Amino acid sequence: MTSQRPRIVQAGRLLSTLERRLAERYDTTRLVEQADQRAWLAANGAGVTGLVTSAGTGIAADVIAALPDLRVISSFGVGLDKLPLAAAAERGIAVGYTPDVLNDCVADLAIALLLDIARRVSEADRFVRRGGWSAPGGKAFPLARKVSGAKLGIVGLGRIGRTIARRADGFEMAIRYHSRRPVADAPWQHEPSLHALARWCDHLVVITAGGAETRHLIDAEVLDALGPRGFLVNVSRGSVVDEQALVRALAERRIAGAGLDVFEDEPRVPAELLTMDNVVLLPHIASATEETREAMAARVLDNLEQFYADGTLLSAAPLPETASG
Incomplete structure (x- = not known):
């Protein structure tokens, strides 16, 4: 029987409680667990509509290129420098992140x-x-x-x-x-x-x-x-x-x-x-408290749930403007 839950891809490791909640709510694949990530994407990328990552891990532009049905990226953190924002904007992919709570x-x-x-x-x-x-x-x-x-x-x-x-x-x-x-x-x-x-x-x-x-x-x-x-x-x-x-x-x-x-x-x-x-x-721990990391995890989930409910994000990252044709 085909799952009716949205298919999402998780890039890199995340907070364990967040990983558990993602698996409970979505049909989730962790890319890090795939022996050949590129091969998996080529064979299974179609139909994946969501991607979850973190500011530290980011995501390569060629990964989202291998996800033709991708509609939303939800990132754990506020840093945007490792996210392909221009490519997302070109394709109309929504990008959520976790400001304010940290x-x-x-x-x-x-x-x-x-x-x-x-x-x-x-x-x-x-x-x-x-x-x-x-x-x-x-x-x-x-x-x-x-x-x-x-x-x-x-x-x-x-x-x-x-x-x-x-x-x-x-x-x-x-x-x-x-x-x-x-x-x-x-x-x-x-x-x-x-x-x-x-x-x-x-x-x-x-x-x-x-x-x-x-x-x-x-x-x-x-x-x-x-x-x-x-x-x-x-x-x-x-x-x-x-x-x-x-x-x-x-x-x-x-x-x-x-x-x-x-x-x-x-x-x-x-x-x-x-x-x-x-x-x-220090080992990059500015937001590393139990309370803040749980709040960030909750915002990642809230961004996904709101997007799948009505197409909007609770916390949308600023995207570059695309060139008009």
């Missing part, structure tokens, strides 16, 4: 990294663990930097950027932001020049979108503008920062330090960073 946790982690690197929290932990505090005649732990009242620059004032700014208000920080244009109703000062923002601030937090337009937006010149008293925090995408320029700036103490949740070639982290005390390294 704003708080990403903003919390950005502030945690800012506090950690400025107050030398992780460095101090290592100092205590290796016996530096208790060693007879040992050196005193070096002084840190004050966060309250410091100057914060935010690169990208979207949903998460605004949430970070509100957190920083609680620390009585002076706040400015950089974006292509001023954000309506934002109470903080817009700085049209990224270099000027970097020169002004003590902490530069990067939370702009990834993709070709922002690749290496934070380059050697921006880092030099940030200067030897400035800290960089990146909770956006690794591609936004020129990683080799950052490694050099940290090694040469041309910036004070960095807190990094993302990297250019994850999960690979430049070996030079692993030995530096003026950098905090």
Whole structure:
């Protein structure tokens, strides 16, 4: 008997509870379990109407090309740089993602990294663990930097950027932001020049979108503008920062330090960073709390269910405009 449930394809591994719910509600095939994914797509791609992936996994354009009946993509996460948005727009494929539900946790982690690197929290932990505090005649732990009242620059004032700014208000920080244009109703000062923002601030937090337009937006010149008293925090995408320029700036103490949740070639982290005390390294965990990941999973399902019910999405990703013929 033929299943009446919509046929969907799952690209990559997802939260176990989400995988279970997908299997309960849809006729689901996990591509990662297919010995020859291309062969499976060629033989079975027709009739698949939905695809589920994540911001980290994404999906190749040739995969959706092998799904002639694909109508909807539902992605777990807010990053869109690994999704073939132009190809989806050309075919009229709806793309859903999971904004808003992760704003708080990403903003919390950005502030945690800012506090950690400025107050030398992780460095101090290592100092205590290796016996530096208790060693007879040992050196005193070096002084840190004050966060309250410091100057914060935010690169990208979207949903998460605004949430970070509100957190920083609680620390009585002076706040400015950089974006292509001023954000309506934002109470903080817009700085049209990224270099000027970097020169002004003590902490530069990067939370702009990834993709070709922002690749290496934070380059050697921006880092030099940030200067030897400035800290960089990146909770956006690794591609936004020129990683080799950052490694050099940290090694040469041309910036004070960095807190990094993302990297250019994850999960690979430049070996030079692993030995530096003026950098905090995290394994891309900004949204990784039980509560937020479950909320993201629920949004993936809600996007699918609403689409199959009425052709709309609860959270539709912005798609590029297609050329008119």
